[in-house]
Amino acid sequence: MNTLTGKRPSRRRGGDESVDRLGVAVVGLGGAVATTAVAGVELLRLGACGQDGLPLAARTDLVPYEALVFGGWDVSADDLAKAAHLHQVLEPAQIEAVAPRLQRLRPWPAIADPDYCRGVTGANVAPSGSLRERTDRVRDDLRRFRSEQELDEVVVVNLASTERQPDPAAPSLASPEAFEAALDGGDEAITPAMLYAYAALREGMAYVNFTPSVGADVPALTLLAERQGVPIAGKDGKTGQTLVKTVLAPALRSRALRVEGWYSTNLLGNRDGRALEDPGSLASKTATKESVLDAVLGYPVEDHRIRIEYYRPRGDQKEAWDNIDLVGFLGRRMQMKIDFLCRDSVLAAPLVLELVRLLAEARRRGERGVQEQFGFFFKAPMTVGGRVPEHALHRQESALLEWLDGRAPRDARP
Numbered sequence: 001m002n003t004l005t006g007k008r009p010s011r012r013r014g015g016d017e018s019v020d021r022l023g024v025a026v027v028g029l030g031g032a033v034a035t036t037a038v039a040g041v042e043l044l045r046l047g048a049c050g051q052d053g054l055p056l057a058a059r060t061d062l063v064p065y066e067a068l069v070f071g072g073w074d075v076s077a078d079d080l081a082k083a084a085h086l087h088q089v090l091e092p093a094q095i096e097a098v099a100p101r102l103q104r105l106r107p108w109p110a111i112a113d114p115d116y117c118r119g120v121t122g123a124n125v126a127p128s129g130s131l132r133e134r135t136d137r138v139r140d141d142l143r144r145f146r147s148e149q150e151l152d153e154v155v156v157v158n159l160a161s162t163e164r165q166p167d168p169a170a171p172s173l174a175s176p177e178a179f180e181a182a183l184d185g186g187d188e189a190i191t192p193a194m195l196y197a198y199a200a201l202r203e204g205m206a207y208v209n210f211t212p213s214v215g216a217d218v219p220a221l222t223l224l225a226e227r228q229g230v231p232i233a234g235k236d237g238k239t240g241q242t243l244v245k246t247v248l249a250p251a252l253r254s255r256a257l258r259v260e261g262w263y264s265t266n267l268l269g270n271r272d273g274r275a276l277e278d279p280g281s282l283a284s285k286t287a288t289k290e291s292v293l294d295a296v297l298g299y300p301v302e303d304h305r306i307r308i309e310y311y312r313p314r315g316d317q318k319e320a321w322d323n324i325d326l327v328g329f330l331g332r333r334m335q336m337k338i339d340f341l342c343r344d345s346v347l348a349a350p351l352v353l354e355l356v357r358l359l360a361e362a363r364r365r366g367e368r369g370v371q372e373q374f375g376f377f378f379k380a381p382m383t384v385g386g387r388v389p390e391h392a393l394h395r396q397e398s399a400l401l402e403w404l405d406g407r408a409p410r411d412a413r414p
């Protein structure tokens, strides 16, 4: 601590101002993904777990995992130790090892709107008020978090339950000015996810949307991010089934094996699965899951089906089953079956940790607006000017690594 300024001294990397304490303000802090991410960092800090599942663990030029400081909002007020026990992602012994630190984390009251997310509700909600009052409240939370925790930077991450889509053509979403006016006047096209995104941007904080909800991906907020000089990335983490799809589909295309149909089923019983029982929320998720295949193959697959079933006994242990119908040489048909018995939050949490570190790096480099080079992590990567995103994982990885190594000028990325 510097006794003159009252601030901790900053480490310096390569002559640049660096980050000692990186705040992570999570929308949905009590959820399975967030509790796994927080507990994971605590276990890493204790040296009680390895780095499997963390794709950028070798990048010592990024903020270390141990520098992350968590806070955030949730509709449940349970502390994170209790939440972690409920979600049953971690072993009880893993939770016990870090319980004192998890118990100290209690979510702040959330901005919730049951009209946008019917499946998951709770009592830990901020008093309702105008849209402006709600964003003011979120901004206060962020400022308090930054000062109380003596943070150098804060990244805001959306990990909340999936919302239904708003009307994308609503005039209030078309420009920052229209959005500002709508905050004062009220507008049902403005979703809770957008309120958090707006608050982050106005506070000059980077924003990541790991959900299919519409957050910063409307013209009003992408433009605001540019103006505020803040990097943003999204959306919807590419964790299990879609990860496999975007590895396999480029290979099938390379071998000219025509995909006639691709049937993808998901069985899961976690809180996300419950949220997706609502048809509005489900439509948001299937839209991001559907978006990848035609773009990778270069032709439409009429029979690309996505099914998501909430099946409680599985909890977070998701089964993602795929059947692929292929046509090869001489018109002969073949089938391929994949059964991925995965753990939803174990796949997702490390990606969240990497994204937070990357957004901090983008901020350090003075990047602003949509960060396409982080498309590697998303099912529906945000792009500049709405161009079709790259979905093939190997090309996304190259773009990310080139950016990390400083080889790709920002406007030359795919």
Ligand SMILES: O=P([O-])([O-])O[C@@H]1[C@@H](O)[C@H](O)[C@@H](O)[C@H](O)[C@@H]1O
Residues within 6 Å of the ligand: 237, 238, 239, 240, 241, 242, 243, 266, 268, 272, 273, 276, 285, 289, 308, 320, 344, 348, 379
């Ligand atoms: O990444 P992926 O396995 O294709 O997609 C998954 C969805 O099918 C699932 O419904 C959701 O709960 C997961 O968080 C993840 O988004």
